[in-house]
Amino acid sequence: MIKIKDINFSYTPEKTGDHKAINLLSLTIREGEFIALMGHNSSGKTTLARCLNGLLFPQSGHILVDEMDTNHQDNIIPIRKKVGMVFQNPDNQIVSTSVEREVAFGLENLGVPTETIHQVVAAILDRFQLSDYRRHPPHLLSGGEKQRLALASVLAMNPKYLVLD
Numbered sequence: 001m002i003k004i005k006d007i008n009f010s011y012t013p014e015k016t017g018d019h020k021a022i023n024l025l026s027l028t029i030r031e032g033e034f035i036a037l038m039g040h041n042s043s044g045k046t047t048l049a050r051c052l053n054g055l056l057f058p059q060s061g062h063i064l065v066d067e068m069d070t071n072h073q074d075n076i077i078p079i080r081k082k083v084g085m086v087f088q089n090p091d092n093q094i095v096s097t098s099v100e101r102e103v104a105f106g107l108e109n110l111g112v113p114t115e116t117i118h119q120v121v122a123a124i125l126d127r128f129q130l131s132d133y134r135r136h137p138p139h140l141l142s143g144g145e146k147q148r149l150a151l152a153s154v155l156a157m158n159p160k161y162l163v164l165d
Contacts, residue, residue, distance in 0.1 A: 002029040002052065002083075002161060007061030009047050021047040022058070031160070046088065049165045053083035065161070081110065084159030090143075090150035099141070100125065100134040102149055106157045120156050128152040 009022040021044040029035055037045045050056040051063055054076040065082055068075040087093045096102040100121050107117045125131045128148045133141060138149060154162065 001031060001064075001066065002027075003062075003064040004028070004048075005062045005064075007051065007058035007063060009044070009051065009056065009058050022051075024061070026061075029161075046165050049085060049163045052161075052163055053085050054079050055085075081157070082160045083163060084154035084157060084161070085163040086147075086150050086154050086165065088165040090146040091139075093150050094138045094146060094153075097137055098135050099130055099138055099149055102138055103153050103156050106153055110157060124152045124156045 004025055004027040007022055007025050008020070011019045011021055019042070021042070025044075025048070027035075037048065039045055047056060051058055051070065052065070054070045057071060063070040065075075065079045068079055070076070070079055094102055096105050103121045103124055104117050107120060112120070121134075122131075125134055128151070130145065130149060130152060133145065138146060141149060151164075
């Protein structure tokens with residue numbers, strides 16, 4: 001379960017002053033639930049998504065992911081293993097030189113054995129209809145193919161929670 005309790009987050013642009021992206025937000029997301037957050041540009045949706053997996057930290061309040069507080073540094077790696085995030089722009093998260101290396105990247109960082117990585121990569125590329133592109137550089141993919149690759153890379157790590165920005 002993800003519990004969000006009274007979180008605040010502000011950006012402080014130099015010229016415009018304080019911009020509150022999130023103001024006293026509280027929310028509980030139970031396992032298996034699907035939640036859609038809708039709002040105008042700059043309404044805090046991406047900020048919340050980044051707070052959920054520890055890319056950003058609320059200035060006040062707490063986010064608990066399976067009882068682990070995102071404000072505690074020791075929890076960040078376990079939380080990031082549980083909360084997978086697909087960025088709005090796939091170019092902001094694709095870092096590898098080939099499609100198969102991109103899917104393998106997260107698994108390698110989790111310490112998954114090499115043979116298992118090969119099996120997972122093959123299965124996920126097939127599932128997302130990217131097998132024919134396995135050795136292609138990601139920057140040569142179409143926009144839709146890049147989005148599929150970004151999602152495939154996150155799902156390959158089998159996160160408990162999935163955040164789609």
